[in-house]
Amino acid sequence: MSKRPIRVIQWGCGLMGQIMIRYLRDKGAELVGAIDRNAARRGLDAGEVARLDRPLGVRIRHPEEADAVFREARADVCILCTRSTMPELVDSLKLAAHHGVNAITIGEEAFYPWTTSKALTEELDRLARSSDCTLTGSGFQDVFWGNLIAVLAGSTQRITRIQGLTRYNADDYGSALAQKHGIGLDPETFAARIGASNAPSYVWNSNEWLCARLGWRVRDIRQQLLPTTHTEALRSTSLDREIPAGHATGMKAVVVVETHEGPVIETHCEGKLYAPGEVDLNEWTLQGEPETTVTIRKPATPELTCATVVNRLPQLLAAPPGFITTDRLDMAPHVTRLEVAA
CATH class of the missing domain: 3.40.50.720 (NAD(P)-binding Rossmann-like Domain)
Structure with missing residues (x-):
């Protein structure tokens, strides 16, 4: 052919x-x-x-x-x-x-x-x-927040909780993402504009994907949207300006899913400007029998x-x-x- x-x-x-x-x-x-x-x-x-x-x-x-x-x-x-x-x-x-x-x-x-x-x-x-x-x-989420975890689940006898942490440089993805992450906002504005929002964060959707893949039914889902900050000013290349110390350098989303079957999925997703020495990270722990942790340091996320x-x-x-x-x-x-x- x-x-x-x-x-x-x-x-x-x-x-x-x-x-x-x-x-x-x-x-x-x-x-x-x-x-x-x-x-x-x-x-x-x-x-x-x-x-x-x-x-x-x-x-x-x-x-x-x-x-x-x-x-x-x-x-x-x-x-x-x-x-x-x-x-x-x-x-x-x-x-x-x-x-x-x-x-x-x-x-x-x-x-x-x-x-x-x-x-x-x-x-x-x-x-x-x-x-x-x-x-x-x-x-990225297709493999590193989804299928990778599903594969690990397939080798686990009993799962009580899945804990995930993913971190990426928000400056890698352009000005639209930087603005959605509240970069540059003072704490009060971040709380009003981002923290009070009911818009789903990225790991909200990936947690639901994971439940669908594993055959779990969502009983409850909730999230917090928190600012990340730094003690010194950082420059955002995507916004082409300096972010003052104490202002939001990005957003940390914490999403917790409780399932009817019992296991809980809790994911922490940090998208922010990096201070010197910070790198991308993807780390997951499946708690239960046995407990397994996989850490991927400095994944080339883009x-x-x-x-x-x-x-x-x-x-x-x-x-x-x-x-x-x-x-x-x-x-x-x-x-x-x-x-x-x-």
């Missing part, structure tokens, strides 16, 4: 999108469209923006031209590296589904939005089914996020139509070539 490269539209060409473009090229995919809201990137060749050794012949276009990009590209899939929440992502996902193009996003809520954005997700599910395409969310999405693409194309969260798919495989039957 003859094969051809998977044809991809990259929507969002910041740090994450640039890594995606490089990884897609390395695995033989064909970039057929690129979209970005940053005026400084508009009109540039995607290969130039991603610092490849040659241009790709794909000009980056503004989101206002997105419909034309989809009409002209004849893409198999769109990768979204833009925003975090379903209300922010829904229009882009609808556009992809309208054109019958499969879409995968690193937007964190999309990892498991069935309860936090129920109506939007069900609407997208219906639209994708009618257009015979698949929509999903993936990224690169791991992008590699997971790229490796998911063949599964995305083979999945049933609809909004299909990855708890319903096999674990992400390692893929050497991004090809589809011609």
Whole structure:
């Protein structure tokens, strides 16, 4: 059977999108469209923006031209590296589904939005089914907050509690994420604007994904959103300003899930500006019989996020139509070539 490269539209060409473009090229995919809201990137060749050794012949276009990009590209899939929440992502996902193009996003809520954005997700599910395409969310959490823990659970006789800690540099993901994490806010403003919010944090959705994967039913779920601070001023490159000492350098989300089956999942998620010496961290403990702790110090979080999405693409194309969260798919495989039957 003859094969051809998977044809991809990259929507969002910041740090994450640039890594995606490089990884897609390395695995033989064909970039057929690129979209970005940053005026400084508009009109540039995607290969130039991603610092490849040659241009790709794909000009980056503004989101206002997105419909034309989809009409002209004849893409198999769109990768979204833009925003975090379903209300922010829904229009882009609808556009992809309208054109019958499969879409995968690193937007964190999309990892498991069935309860936090129920109506939007069900609407997208219906639209994708009618257009015979698949929509999903993936990224770092797919492996390191999800499938890794599920694998460890499979080797555990009895689980009473799962405790997770993940930490990442909020400056790696652009100004939109920095603002959502409250970077630069004084303590009172953070408490009013971020701490009092009922918006689900990233590990809210990943905890629900983990329950779905393990067959546990959620009895109660609650969260706290707390500021991180530093004793000295830190500079934010994504916001292009200095953050005074004592002001929020980011956000720590603590989410606790109690299940009907008994086990409790408690996750601590820290996204903040790093002081000297701080690094990314992913650490999980499964308490019970036996107790197991796995610590991954200094994971390359942006690169791991992008590699997971790229490796998911063949599964995305083979999945049933609809909004299909990855708890319903096999674990992400390692893929050497991004090809589809011609």
